[in-house]
Amino acid sequence: MPTILRRFVLRPVSNWFKGTDILLTRLGARKLKKQLLGTATDRLIELLLKAMSLSFYLLRKDVDYQNHLRDSEGKFFVGRYLFQTTKEDGIVASATFENGEMSVRKDAIPEWDVKVTFTSGEALRKFLFSEDQDIINSLAENEVEVEGNLNYIYKFGFMAKDLLRRIEVVLGDV
């Protein structure tokens, strides 16, 4: 009985869920990619930070990924980011990276390593994701203003692009 149960019930159901799990992951990834690269709203930064935070959580047991959050001395990356739009009552989001984890807040942290002020979600999307990056125009046109240590935004740009790359791997786009 247990063998029959395992072979004819549990295993097929498990396989079905496995397939569903992959399917759901793919659907989620496709939607996320579309939201990140498509027409961006001001909420892009919240979406991006949530996606990164989720990715951090899902990969917390992945030794290889965790190693890449550390430097070669074994210390975890520590970074504090503040993102805000220029609009009154606009979006504010903060992200803190420490101990291999990422926490996201919907308000401004008092101390930050870098502050990014952007005019719109589209401006931020161009700044972070465009392969044909137009940083010069973004900065010169006041679309994006960066205050603080620029190297932190370069690191963030790598993490954002890395997230996109992982999505593309799931989707089989690379």
Add this chain to the structure above:
Amino acid sequence: MPEGSVCEKIGLTERVAQLREDYFKAVPEICIERPKLITQFSLKHNLLNQERISILDKAKTYRHVLESRKAIVCHGRACEKDERENKLKIFELENRHLSLFAGSTTSKFKGVPLYPEFLALTLWPELWTISRRLSNPYYLIEDEVWTLNHKIFPHWMKHNILELARKRCFDENLRKSRGKRPKYAPEMKLFERLVFFLASKPNCISHTIPDFSRVIRLGLRHIIDEANEKGNSTDDASKKEFYAAISEVLQGIIKYTNNLADEAERLAADEHDPKLKKELLEMATINRRVPENAARTFREGLTTVWICWIAIHLENPNVGLSLGRLDQVLYELYQQDINNGTITEEEAVELLCCLWLKIGDHVPTVPEAGEQLFGGTGSNQAITIGGVDKNGKDAVNDLTYVMLKATELMMLRDPNLNARYHPGVNSEQYLRRLCEVNIDTRATPALHNDKAVIKALTSKGETLEQARDYGVVGCVEPGSNGRTYGHTAAILLNLTSVLELTLFSGRHRHTGMKLRINEETDDPTNFENFDEFRDAFAKQVRWMIEQTTTLNNILGKIHQDFYPTPILSVLFEGPMEKGKDLVQGGATINSSGVAIIGLADVADSLSAIQKIVYEDGDISLAEFLKAMEKNFEGNGYEQLHKRLMDQEKTPKYGNEDPLADENVAWLADLLDREFGKKQNYRGGRYRVGYWTMTNHAGYGRLTRALPSGRKDYENFTSGITPVSGVTPSLAKALNSVAKLPAQCLSNGIALNLKFTPEKDREKMIDKFVGYVKGYFDRAEDQSTGGMEIQFNITTHDTFANAAKHPEKYPELLVRVSGYTAYFKDLNPRMQKEIIDRTEYQLLPGKAVPYEPFPLCKETS
């Protein structure tokens, strides 16, 4: 004096042809060897957390890199672009033919060296995509991405030059504001906005010419002994440390070259081809000998230069480091070998061709965003030939012609050949040969007028001997060989941004920024005459100069604290005598250089305002500004625009119009005078030049319409060249530029001219020579003549075709505004600028009419 027919019949050898083919096929690959070694050493010795880094610690760091890096005699593979699949892939190098020089600037066949102390971290966001970016991709494998992300870049986040400077400015302002969150320092804010100026110290100092003659003559071992002796005989702690550092780092160079010898011997042991075996063993012998010891032959002299060149690039970013007067420095060895039959002219040409390829084995790091300002640039390594010696005598020799031949055969963008010509001293035969090579290569060498340059340098304090011994740095900047530590690209100032602030009472239209200056910013619509306008402009210029030089000096002090340069210091006159590093002011001459972008556009704008608003009174300035805001469209503004673009109706620089020429001269004098008042962090003064690289295109897209009639976001004009399309007469264009006083142009100029290739080659050369002589040698107006001139000998239509079909013109060489580049590597905006440059037919001396080349939508 040597005949111009030296090397006439020499062509490419099979060896050089194969190496050249591989060179052009290869695309750049990022090399992580240097940053990996530097990071490891810095962490092990806790250098990154120190308040400053001593020259001895730096010397030990570089010694570690030199001794640990891979000794490469021949590369096994390189990277190419697979056009069908549109991606980069590896290909095997056949190595049937060896280069005659061992060693490599990076570990790659054509490498991108990374300097995490400077701007390498700007590549971080694009590490996953850099191999497939549209413009000038760099190959990078996944393992290397992770190494950079995990083991290298994180350690430099708080320790590269720009962040150290920003932090220092912030802390200083915090102190001044007594703990309250300070307002941003204006100079830093302006710099970050990009549109006002660039300060290049976050990327490098470099931009200088070392002197190889001592090392060639004496060898490194002798200099080590000298350093040890000087260190032992002084009680001054900082001098002791300096000499110890010199001894330390030179040991590293000797070890490296011995490693190359070991590798050559190892390869020889396994080599079955007797010819290759012999070459490898010969190479090993040479590398055991030099640069540790004095060079005895021409090849040993060249090897000394090459090995020192590699070492210099491990220390200093590959931007504008230049090799100087190699035809002078190596002539004795060359002549000796020719006379005693050690080498033939053909062999000398082959040696130089191999060396030229080695010199060009790397490209600078340019992030995707930087492609718009610097796209397509090589490392701008200038070599200078010809001119006069320190006694004013003709210095052109056989080796000058051999180097010209090598350049003519190879047609590479790096090294960037610059030829000095002294009217009345150098022969017309030599000048003719220079013009010939320009026609054959289409773009090189640039020509420099000794009379004007020597005058410019002596006016800034150089002795006559020092000035006569000038070489060209990077693009076109003159500096006394091995004496001037001049950081010739310290500041790149967008002059049109100053005009913006004047016109719009301190507001910059494109960025929307409103700037306050110390005094009231006047409303120009209230001015009653042109003098008031010019005074207001001058006020803005002074304010901008204050910001730029303040920032440059802040950055300079960061270099002094964290980035001493022991290797370069050895190769200079001054540091060994003073016991002082170059960056601390050890050189004999310690200037800083400024390059002005937008001169012609601003000059023509001033002339338009003067003539139309104040002299003719045809339009008020307020109305003029409205027309500019509307981009000269609607409300009848098209008529105004038509008038502005007609040189018969509105004075334009480059037509010998007294009003226009006077405004250019006034600008040049103002900038030279005001920058010259400022002292840099090494105790020297600022010098001004007019060359623009590709910045005139990059800045153009950030700038709205100007009073000159230039419309929104159009390219500026390059260098000191008059605006395209408004100077129909070649002679008048040359005369206008030649009249500018040389003493105001001491950081060099780039006059960029385009000529139509003519069917009658001899007649073309005759005219070519005639125009250059007329430009340089000015008996009629007693001036020193035009300072510099450079050419593109390609038609508008050929360039347009090359833009549409780059695959058909893979080696089309162009002069940008200073350096040479391959046309296909330039971004579309820069290509358009070159296509639309005024093209002159030499025989009638007139401009060829043309249709402006359309910019494709996604890049406009």
